[in-house]
Amino acid sequence: MPRKGYNYYKKIEEKQNFKRKLIVNTFKFSIITFIVLFSIYIIYLGTNYSYKKIVEILKNSSSFKIEEIIVKGNEIIPSEEIIYKANLDLGISIFDINIKALEKNILTIDRIKKVFITKKYPNKIEIYVVEKIPIAYVYFNNKIMFLSDDGSLIEIRENESPDLPIVRFDNIDNNTPIKLKQIILNKVVEFIDTTKIVNYDLLNKISEIKIDKNGNFTIYINKGMTKVIIGNEKLYEKLLSLNGLINQYDFEVVNYKYIDLRFDNLAFAK
Numbered sequence: 437m438p439r440k441g442y443n444y445y446k447k448i449e450e451k452q453n454f455k456r457k458l459i460v461n462t463f464k465f466s467i468i469t470f471i472v473l474f475s476i477y478i479i480y481l482g483t484n485y486s487y488k489k490i491v492e493i494l495k496n497s498s499s500f501k502i503e504e505i506i507v508k509g510n511e512i513i514p515s516e517e518i519i520y521k522a523n524l525d526l527g528i529s530i531f532d533i534n535i536k537a538l539e540k541n542i543l544t545i546d547r548i549k550k551v552f553i554t555k556k557y558p559n560k561i562e563i564y565v566v567e568k569i570p571i572a573y574v575y576f577n578n579k580i581m582f583l584s585d586d587g588s589l590i591e592i593r594e595n596e597s598p599d600l601p602i603v604r605f606d607n608i609d610n611n612t613p614i615k616l617k618q619i620i621l622n623k624v625v626e627f628i629d630t631t632k633i634v635n636y637d638l639l640n641k642i643s644e645i646k647i648d649k650n651g652n653f654t655i656y657i658n659k660g661m662t663k664v665i666i667g668n669e670k671l672y673e674k675l676l677s678l679n680g681l682i683n684q685y686d687f688e689v690v691n692y693k694y695i696d697l698r699f700d701n702l703a704f705a706k
Contacts, residue, residue, distance in 0.1 A: 470555070470557040496529070499558050499559065500529050500530045500531060500557070500558050500559060501526075501527050501528065501529060501530075501559060502524075502525075502526050502527060502528055502529075502530055502533075502559055502560070502561055503526060503559045503560065504526075504559070504560045504561075505519055505524060505526070505560075505561050505563065506556075506560060506561070506562045506563065507519065507562075507563045507564075507565070508562065508563070508564045508565075509564045509565045509566060509567070510565050510567060511567060512547060512567055512593065512596075513545060513547050513548070513565070513567060517545070518542055518545070518548075518563060518565060519563075521541050521542050521544060521545055522538045522541050522542050522563065523538075523541055524538060524561065530555050530557065530558065530559060530561070533555065533561065535553045535555070538553050538563075539551045539552075539553055542563070542565065546568075546588070546589075546590045546591055547567050547568055547584075547590050547591075547593075548565050548566070548567060548568070549566045549567060549568045549584075549586055550565070550566040551563065551564070551565050551566070552564045552565075568584035568585060568586055568588065568590055569584060569585040570582035570583070570584055570585075570590065570596075570598060570600060571583055571584065571585050571600065571625065571628050572600050572601050572602065572603045572624065572628065572645065573600055573601070573602045573603065574589060574602075574603045574621075575602075575603075575604065576589055580592065582596075582600075583603060583621060583624060583625070585625065586625070587618065587621050587622045587625045588621075589621070599640070601639070601642045601643055601644055601645050601655075602643070602644050602645070603624055603644075603645045603646075603647070604644060604645070604646045604647075605620065605646070605647060605648070606646055606647065606648035606649075612649070616649070620647055620649070620651070623647060623651050624645060624647060626671075627645065627647075627653055627671060628645075630671050630672050630675060631675055633672065634672065634675045634676050634679050635679045638675070638678070638679050638682070641657045641658070641682065642655050642656070642657055643656050643657065643659060644656040650668060651668040652666075652667050652668045653666040653667065653668065653671070654666065657678075657682070658691070658692075661691060661693070662691070662692050662693060662694070662695060663693065663694050663695070664678060664695045664696075664697065665694075665695070665696045665697065665698055666678075666697050666698070667697070667698040670700070674697040677697055677703060678695070678697060681695070681703065692706065693706060694706050
Protein backbone atom coordinates (compact mmCIF):
# COMPACT_ATOMS: atom_id res chain seq x y z
CA MET A 437 0.00 0.00 0.00
CA PRO A 438 1.52 3.39 -0.95
CA ARG A 439 2.44 5.60 1.99
CA LYS A 440 0.52 8.82 2.33
CA GLY A 441 2.27 12.03 3.34
CA TYR A 442 1.29 15.64 3.96
CA ASN A 443 0.30 16.32 0.35
CA TYR A 444 -2.39 13.61 0.59
CA TYR A 445 -3.88 15.07 3.78
CA LYS A 446 -3.52 18.61 2.41
CA LYS A 447 -5.79 17.65 -0.51
CA ILE A 448 -8.30 16.19 1.96
CA GLU A 449 -8.22 19.44 3.94
CA GLU A 450 -8.83 21.54 0.82
CA LYS A 451 -11.69 19.26 -0.24
CA GLN A 452 -13.27 19.54 3.22
CA ASN A 453 -13.12 23.35 3.09
CA PHE A 454 -14.94 23.33 -0.25
CA LYS A 455 -17.59 20.90 0.98
CA ARG A 456 -18.10 22.94 4.16
CA LYS A 457 -19.06 26.01 2.13
CA LEU A 458 -21.35 23.87 -0.02
CA ILE A 459 -23.20 22.43 2.99
CA VAL A 460 -23.91 25.92 4.39
CA ASN A 461 -25.53 27.01 1.11
CA THR A 462 -27.48 23.75 0.91
CA PHE A 463 -28.74 24.24 4.46
CA LYS A 464 -30.04 27.73 3.67
CA PHE A 465 -31.84 26.44 0.57
CA SER A 466 -33.37 23.56 2.53
CA ILE A 467 -34.76 25.89 5.21
CA ILE A 468 -36.34 28.19 2.62
CA THR A 469 -37.87 25.20 0.81
CA PHE A 470 -39.35 23.87 4.04
CA ILE A 471 -40.89 27.22 4.96
CA VAL A 472 -42.57 27.45 1.57
CA LEU A 473 -43.87 23.86 1.69
CA PHE A 474 -45.05 24.21 5.26
CA SER A 475 -46.90 27.43 4.48
CA ILE A 476 -48.65 25.82 1.50
CA TYR A 477 -49.58 22.83 3.64
CA ILE A 478 -51.18 25.04 6.32
CA ILE A 479 -53.16 26.96 3.71
CA TYR A 480 -54.32 23.67 2.19
CA LEU A 481 -55.51 22.27 5.50
CA GLY A 482 -57.50 25.38 6.22
CA THR A 483 -58.23 27.08 9.47
CA ASN A 484 -60.40 24.34 10.99
CA TYR A 485 -57.33 22.60 12.47
CA SER A 486 -55.34 23.79 15.44
CA TYR A 487 -51.57 24.21 15.19
CA LYS A 488 -50.96 21.07 17.28
CA LYS A 489 -53.29 19.09 15.05
CA ILE A 490 -51.44 20.25 11.95
CA VAL A 491 -48.08 19.25 13.44
CA GLU A 492 -49.49 15.85 14.40
CA ILE A 493 -50.76 15.29 10.87
CA LEU A 494 -47.37 16.21 9.41
CA LYS A 495 -45.50 13.93 11.81
CA ASN A 496 -47.70 10.96 10.97
CA SER A 497 -47.58 11.58 7.25
CA SER A 498 -45.59 8.96 5.29
CA SER A 499 -44.26 11.80 3.15
CA PHE A 500 -42.12 12.99 6.10
CA LYS A 501 -40.70 9.59 7.10
CA ILE A 502 -36.92 9.38 6.62
CA GLU A 503 -36.12 7.42 3.47
CA GLU A 504 -32.47 8.33 2.93
CA ILE A 505 -29.46 9.26 5.08
CA ILE A 506 -26.65 10.94 3.15
CA VAL A 507 -23.12 11.17 4.59
CA LYS A 508 -20.57 13.57 3.10
CA GLY A 509 -17.07 14.81 3.92
CA ASN A 510 -15.76 11.48 5.24
CA GLU A 511 -12.53 10.21 3.73
CA ILE A 512 -11.44 7.69 6.38
CA ILE A 513 -14.51 6.86 8.50
CA PRO A 514 -17.08 4.62 6.77
CA SER A 515 -20.54 6.12 6.33
CA GLU A 516 -22.05 3.08 8.02
CA GLU A 517 -20.06 3.79 11.20
CA ILE A 518 -21.20 7.42 11.26
CA ILE A 519 -24.87 6.47 10.81
CA TYR A 520 -24.56 3.77 13.49
CA LYS A 521 -23.00 6.18 15.96
CA ALA A 522 -25.72 8.74 15.23
CA ASN A 523 -28.31 6.16 16.28
CA LEU A 524 -30.45 7.19 13.34
CA ASP A 525 -32.89 4.84 11.63
CA LEU A 526 -34.98 5.03 8.49
CA GLY A 527 -38.74 5.35 8.84
CA ILE A 528 -38.92 7.86 11.67
CA SER A 529 -40.53 11.26 11.19
CA ILE A 530 -38.19 14.04 10.19
CA PHE A 531 -39.92 16.19 12.84
CA ASP A 532 -38.85 13.78 15.61
CA ILE A 533 -35.15 14.12 14.85
CA ASN A 534 -33.05 15.98 17.42
CA ILE A 535 -30.14 17.48 15.48
CA LYS A 536 -28.06 18.34 18.57
CA ALA A 537 -28.42 14.82 19.97
CA LEU A 538 -27.31 13.30 16.66
CA GLU A 539 -24.30 15.61 16.44
CA LYS A 540 -23.29 14.75 20.01
CA ASN A 541 -23.45 11.04 19.20
CA ILE A 542 -21.31 11.39 16.08
CA LEU A 543 -18.69 13.48 17.88
CA THR A 544 -17.93 10.45 20.08
CA ILE A 545 -15.93 9.15 17.10
CA ASP A 546 -12.41 10.34 17.91
CA ARG A 547 -11.60 11.09 14.25
CA ILE A 548 -14.47 13.58 13.87
CA LYS A 549 -13.61 17.26 14.38
CA LYS A 550 -16.95 18.84 13.39
CA VAL A 551 -20.34 17.65 12.20
CA PHE A 552 -23.20 19.48 10.47
CA ILE A 553 -26.61 17.83 10.08
CA THR A 554 -29.29 19.13 7.76
CA LYS A 555 -32.93 18.10 7.43
CA LYS A 556 -33.69 17.97 3.73
CA TYR A 557 -37.43 18.07 3.59
CA PRO A 558 -39.53 16.12 3.19
CA ASN A 559 -37.68 12.83 3.91
CA LYS A 560 -33.88 13.03 3.87
CA ILE A 561 -31.11 13.68 6.38
CA GLU A 562 -27.70 14.91 5.29
CA ILE A 563 -24.69 14.49 7.59
CA TYR A 564 -21.54 16.41 6.75
CA VAL A 565 -18.44 15.65 8.80
CA VAL A 566 -15.01 17.24 9.06
CA GLU A 567 -12.37 14.67 9.93
CA LYS A 568 -9.26 15.35 11.97
CA ILE A 569 -6.05 15.24 9.94
CA PRO A 570 -3.15 13.16 11.33
CA ILE A 571 0.06 15.20 11.40
CA ALA A 572 2.43 12.97 13.41
CA TYR A 573 2.82 9.72 15.33
CA VAL A 574 2.94 9.91 19.13
CA TYR A 575 3.90 7.24 21.64
CA PHE A 576 1.40 7.97 24.40
CA ASN A 577 0.33 5.83 27.40
CA ASN A 578 2.29 2.85 26.09
CA LYS A 579 0.72 2.89 22.62
CA ILE A 580 1.29 4.53 19.25
CA MET A 581 -1.39 7.04 18.24
CA PHE A 582 -1.87 9.86 15.75
CA LEU A 583 -1.50 13.48 16.79
CA SER A 584 -4.22 15.35 14.89
CA ASP A 585 -4.27 18.87 13.52
CA ASP A 586 -6.37 20.09 16.49
CA GLY A 587 -3.97 18.77 19.14
CA SER A 588 -5.97 15.69 20.11
CA LEU A 589 -4.83 12.08 19.97
CA ILE A 590 -6.69 9.66 17.72
CA GLU A 591 -6.53 5.93 17.13
CA ILE A 592 -4.66 4.54 14.14
CA ARG A 593 -7.10 2.61 12.00
CA GLU A 594 -6.38 -0.57 10.09
CA ASN A 595 -4.14 -0.15 7.02
CA GLU A 596 -3.22 3.44 7.96
CA SER A 597 0.51 4.08 7.66
CA PRO A 598 1.10 7.63 6.35
CA ASP A 599 4.66 8.89 6.12
CA LEU A 600 4.60 11.28 9.10
CA PRO A 601 7.22 12.29 11.69
CA ILE A 602 7.40 10.62 15.08
CA VAL A 603 7.01 12.85 18.15
CA ARG A 604 9.08 11.90 21.20
CA PHE A 605 9.01 13.56 24.61
CA ASP A 606 12.07 14.33 26.73
CA ASN A 607 11.52 14.18 30.51
CA ILE A 608 7.80 13.55 30.07
CA ASP A 609 6.24 10.38 31.47
CA ASN A 610 2.97 9.01 32.84
CA ASN A 611 3.40 11.16 35.97
CA THR A 612 3.32 14.39 33.96
CA PRO A 613 0.00 16.24 34.53
CA ILE A 614 -2.53 15.84 31.72
CA LYS A 615 -2.89 19.61 31.28
CA LEU A 616 0.87 19.97 30.77
CA LYS A 617 0.86 17.13 28.26
CA GLN A 618 -1.90 18.87 26.29
CA ILE A 619 0.03 22.15 26.33
CA ILE A 620 3.05 20.30 24.94
CA LEU A 621 0.94 18.59 22.26
CA ASN A 622 -0.45 21.98 21.24
CA LYS A 623 3.10 23.29 20.91
CA VAL A 624 3.92 20.42 18.56
CA VAL A 625 0.89 21.31 16.42
CA GLU A 626 2.03 24.94 16.38
CA PHE A 627 5.53 23.84 15.36
CA ILE A 628 4.20 21.74 12.48
CA ASP A 629 1.86 24.53 11.35
CA THR A 630 4.79 26.95 11.36
CA THR A 631 6.81 24.49 9.29
CA LYS A 632 3.98 24.38 6.74
CA ILE A 633 4.10 28.17 6.43
CA VAL A 634 7.86 28.11 5.82
CA ASN A 635 7.76 25.27 3.30
CA TYR A 636 5.23 22.44 3.12
CA ASP A 637 7.87 20.10 1.68
CA LEU A 638 10.09 20.66 4.72
CA LEU A 639 7.70 18.47 6.72
CA ASN A 640 8.49 15.52 4.50
CA LYS A 641 12.16 15.88 5.41
CA ILE A 642 11.51 15.69 9.18
CA SER A 643 11.57 12.12 10.48
CA GLU A 644 11.44 12.85 14.21
CA ILE A 645 10.44 15.71 16.53
CA LYS A 646 11.58 15.86 20.15
CA ILE A 647 10.20 18.30 22.72
CA ASP A 648 10.86 18.70 26.44
CA LYS A 649 8.77 20.20 29.26
CA ASN A 650 10.10 23.67 28.47
CA GLY A 651 9.00 23.50 24.84
CA ASN A 652 12.52 23.12 23.42
CA PHE A 653 12.49 21.44 20.01
CA THR A 654 15.04 19.12 18.46
CA ILE A 655 14.28 17.57 15.09
CA TYR A 656 15.94 14.98 12.89
CA ILE A 657 16.12 15.37 9.11
CA ASN A 658 17.95 13.65 6.26
CA LYS A 659 16.30 10.31 7.16
CA GLY A 660 17.29 10.78 10.79
CA MET A 661 20.97 11.31 10.05
CA THR A 662 21.07 15.04 10.89
CA LYS A 663 20.16 16.39 14.34
CA VAL A 664 18.86 19.97 14.41
CA ILE A 665 18.58 21.82 17.74
CA ILE A 666 16.01 24.61 17.47
CA GLY A 667 15.04 25.65 21.00
CA ASN A 668 11.71 27.24 21.92
CA GLU A 669 11.87 30.78 20.55
CA LYS A 670 11.56 32.40 17.11
CA LEU A 671 10.53 29.11 15.53
CA TYR A 672 9.54 30.71 12.23
CA GLU A 673 12.91 32.43 11.78
CA LYS A 674 14.85 29.30 12.69
CA LEU A 675 12.82 27.04 10.41
CA LEU A 676 13.29 29.59 7.65
CA SER A 677 17.06 29.41 8.20
CA LEU A 678 16.95 25.62 8.16
CA ASN A 679 14.96 25.63 4.93
CA GLY A 680 17.57 27.96 3.42
CA LEU A 681 20.39 25.62 4.43
CA ILE A 682 18.60 22.63 2.93
CA ASN A 683 18.06 24.48 -0.34
CA GLN A 684 21.64 25.75 -0.42
CA TYR A 685 23.38 22.46 0.35
CA ASP A 686 22.72 18.90 -0.74
CA PHE A 687 22.28 17.13 2.58
CA GLU A 688 22.61 13.73 0.95
CA VAL A 689 26.17 14.72 -0.03
CA VAL A 690 27.26 17.01 2.81
CA ASN A 691 25.62 14.77 5.41
CA TYR A 692 25.85 17.07 8.42
CA LYS A 693 25.50 15.22 11.71
CA TYR A 694 24.60 18.22 13.83
CA ILE A 695 23.11 21.71 13.34
CA ASP A 696 22.50 24.15 16.20
CA LEU A 697 20.06 27.01 15.48
CA ARG A 698 19.47 28.21 19.04
CA PHE A 699 21.41 31.42 18.57
CA ASP A 700 20.18 34.45 16.62
CA ASN A 701 21.75 34.89 13.18
CA LEU A 702 24.14 31.97 13.81
CA ALA A 703 24.11 28.36 12.73
CA PHE A 704 26.68 25.87 14.02
CA ALA A 705 27.11 22.68 12.00
CA LYS A 706 29.49 19.78 11.90
